[in-house]
Amino acid sequence: MRNLSSARSLLRAVWTRRALHSTAYRHTALDNSHVASSSSTVNPDEIAHFSRLSSLWWDERGEFGMLHKMNPVRTQFVQEKLVEMKYEDGHESFDEQRVLEGLNVLDVGCGGGLLSESLTRLGANTLGIDASLSNIAIASLHASSDPALSFSSNSLPHSNDTAISHKGKGKVTYEHTSVEELLARNGPNSFDVVCSMEVLEHVDNPRGFLHSCAALVKPGGHLFLSTIARTPLAYLLTIFTAEKLLRFVEPGTHTYSKYINPSELISFFHHYRAPSPSNTSTKSSTESTSQPWISRLVAGRPLRVEAETRGMIYVPWNGEWVLGPHNEPLTEACNYLFWVRKPLQ
Amino acid sequence: MLPLLRSTKALKPQRCLAVSPKRFSHSISDHCDIVIVGGGPAGLALATALGSCRNIQASLRVVLVEASDLSKVKQWSLPEGYSNRVSSITNASRGFLQDIGAWPMVEVSRTGPVEEIQVWDGVSDARITFSASEMLPAQSTVELSRLTENLNLQRALLHRLSSLGAVELVDRVKVQSIIQENTEGSTWPLVHLSDGRVIRTRLLVGADGPNSPVRTYAGIKSYGWAYDTHAIVGTLYHAPRGPYSSPNTTAYQRFLPTGPIAFLPLSETASSLVWSTKPPLAAALKAVDPSVLAAMINAAFRLPEVSMRYLHSRIVEAQERGSPITLDELREEIAFRERSHAIDSHSAYSSLVVQQDTSGIPPEGADGLPPLVTSIQPGTIASFPLRFSHAESYIGEGAGARTVLVGDAAHTTHPLAGQGLNMGLADVRALADCISQAVSRGLDLGSYTALLPYSRNRYLENHKMLAAVDKLHKLYSTTAEPVVWARSVGLEVINELDTIKTALMMSAGSRTQTNAGQLSWGLAAKGVESVARSIGSARSFGEGIAGMASAGLQQLARQITNPRQ
Structure with a gap:
């Protein structure tokens, strides 16, 4: 019983920590006492902790059950959009199933690694980052049991002496860092695809966060986001029903005022200017003169080759999420996905 | 190559994140995506369905483990006589087998089309007839189902599998134990085989029959009960239907209070028997001379229920006395019964005619009855107990995670509707679709989320069918x-x-x-x-x-x- 409650409180800490991507680290007492400052030496006590947490992140019928069910829909959106744009770019015959193969993908706020693992199985070279060290440990622990993910932690040599059966080429790596630190270290234009799913509603400074994510995308690359719209319906479903009434997720997981509407994301990228190559500082990016990611709006909606929003709808009687239809703003009143492409220039 | 590897390893820092996986334990000899336990029709069909699916072929490693010798099934010589285990393959199941490329490998000349089914009440004689010719003109096929020896089907699946080459068959090897990997964060089962190998698998499929060891490992309870009934099976021979009768393409089933007796056409002169009846009677019928059994089968389709009840008790009593009833004694009893029921010896309902004259116009009602059985193929009489059972879940969780059940491992039913194998094939189709879907979305196909659509698709469907048959x-x-x-x-x-x-x-x-x-x-x-x-x-x-x-x-x-x- 005690173990369960301590795991729960640690979990709450994890959620809170997820909100801190773009701000300075505010280490809680819990972090200081349990998480070693260096990722290289982790003691057995930690393993016990992480294992308990891991069973929560990967308990498909528990706290993160809804997220597990949502995951295939997010992957579907990524795949469909990449396929669509590949045709748009003039490619005529390619294997749609293998559209992610060989791409460098960044998963910002990877949590337990749900999306990172899926994208890796589809052939992507995925880097999952999270501001929470415990999340990274959980994701690493889980990925290490799956030979198809070619998981290697930075410090662990990838062993080839067992007959590993996977035929995919993807590889997953996890790192305890923030998107800002990664940008400072790797520089802009590093990834073909940047994903940040169910993170935006947890960050304190969404504009800064979006700037950093956008800067990491290569020209012609893709940015995928998913979040929750700030509507009464969203309040009713994600806070009142999911947290208070049915306790699908821990109360306090969501904060209504942090929800972001599709129109706000569209407007952000309508005005957003990529930083000029000569100036890599993210702070001055808005002063750049390069073309906006969304060049024009038609009745408030972007062109489908530049950006798109799609609703994600939970169908309770089927117990599954479905991707909403194209161009149907009503379906985007709660959970929705957003895609935008970085212009080549 | 080897020294290079060694030196690379030596150069790597020994600094180790404590999440170091124990998967490199020396005992694991193989990593696998799917291990199918059981090489029966359901297991082989699943292997074939997975092997013929393009995105699975390309990305997954699938192994099928079977305790018996599959090469014997593959090289089955197509003997003159028929095997006693015959299943009715519905058009839907046949369509699926066609899709996975197995049906073309079936020896079709050994299968019997069913164009009509006649079912009647043993007590009241109320009858219902299902006939393919009554179906819509748009219907392309004139049959309702096709009776196929299980061996014929298994052989076809094995041939299809070897042409696909995508699935590794491990036969004459038993699963000795299944243990969950003892590593933090891992739920992968380790399958210990009798040849010493230990396979670590992402997903373990139980196609291992009613007493499924995979189900036991998964900790899934099975709900059900034994019917107080055994089914006797065998291959029957009879004279061909005459020129004025319809060909032998009608399946007959009479519901006696002791259980239904079914006559399933395989060819013009051979048919298969499934006689479900009380265990003592089944034991007695198995013990008597085959000619006596043949006479009992003929009577069981013809005599009124009250007389069948009498004959049953005569047979059981004689068996208990240790002096089984002889053919002459039985014929005498039947003759007496027919006289008292005013059944003319030339009518269709008389079972005493030794050689049925099929050349002329058949007596009235002959189309409502199967032809008279003249002999039984030696060695084909067998019996087995019948059970109703349904697993509480098809997907294992927790300590039994990464497991899924199909076919008889998930459910067993009474053979009266001929749906056992068809339900199994429908499971297999749904599971293969589900796995293919999971692969296309990059899901971990051993996970509960990935397998849930299979269970949603099949559980209630199977339950309704099981309940209806029950x-x-x-x-x-x-x-x-x-x-x-x-x-x-x-x-x-x-x-x-x-x-x-x-x-x-x-x-x-x-x-x-x-x-x-x-x-x-x-x-x-x-x-x-x-x-x-x-x-x-x-x-x-x-x-x-x-x-x-x-x-x-x-x-x-x-x-x-x-x-x-």
């Missing part, structure tokens, strides 16, 4: 007069309503098209309208046990094909 079994086990009357009225009303019957047949898997479900619902609705017009029929149709009989049959028929597939 109800029919119970309904026809009684001789209580009001029940017999009601079930007979129910059956006869359905038999008179062609639209409903057509709808029933189509949903009973006799159509291969995927929209069969919708179409048949439409027809059923039309049928209900025509019932409503006749108040008398409507009353008996909808009420009490009559309703149960018809609802049971409809349920049964409707659940066989899943319109969503």
